[in-house]
Amino acid sequence: MSKTVPDNQEETSIKEQKGEESEEEEDLEEIVEERVYTVPLRDAWRTPRQRRAPRAVRILKSFIQRHMKPESIVIxxxxxxxxxRRGxxxxxxxxxxxALKDRDGKVLVRLAEGD
Incomplete structure (x- = not known):
C-alpha cells in the first residue's frame, strides 16, 4: 500500500519552499554594494604562533572596515x-x-569562490 498525501499538505509544503526562496530574494534585493577583495593576512604571522588565527580575523575585520565604511561587519x-582550517x-x-553591503550599512563577508 502506498501512502497518499492529502492535497492541502502538498500545497503547504510547496508554499513553505517558495517562502524560503522569497526570503533569499529579499536579502539579495537589499544589497547596495558588492565587492571582491584579496585580503593580505601576512601581518598575522608577525604575532606569536598561538595568537595568529584570532589576529587574522581582526586583520580581516579592520580591512573591511577601512574599505567599505560599514555600520557593522558579519563574517x-x-x-x-x-x-x-589549519589551526x-x-x-x-x-x-x-x-563583501556584501545592504541598505542599513551592514556588511556580510563571504568566501569568493568561483571568481
Whole structure:
C-alpha cells in the first residue's frame, strides 16, 4: 500500500519552499554594494604562533572596515572556518572574500569562490 498525501499538505509544503526562496530574494534585493577583495593576512604571522588565527580575523575585520565604511561587519562561518582550517598557528597568508553591503550599512563577508 502506498501512502497518499492529502492535497492541502502538498500545497503547504510547496508554499513553505517558495517562502524560503522569497526570503533569499529579499536579502539579495537589499544589497547596495558588492565587492571582491584579496585580503593580505601576512601581518598575522608577525604575532606569536598561538595568537595568529584570532589576529587574522581582526586583520580581516579592520580591512573591511577601512574599505567599505560599514555600520557593522558579519563574517560568515565559511570564512572563519577557512582561516582556522589549519589551526591557530598557521592561518592562510591571504584570503579572497566577497563583501556584501545592504541598505542599513551592514556588511556580510563571504568566501569568493568561483571568481
Amino acid at each position: 560568515s562561518n565559511e570564512v572563519n572556518e577557512h582561516i582556522w 591557530i598557528q598557521k592561518p592562510p597568508r591571504k584570503v579572497r572574500v566577497r
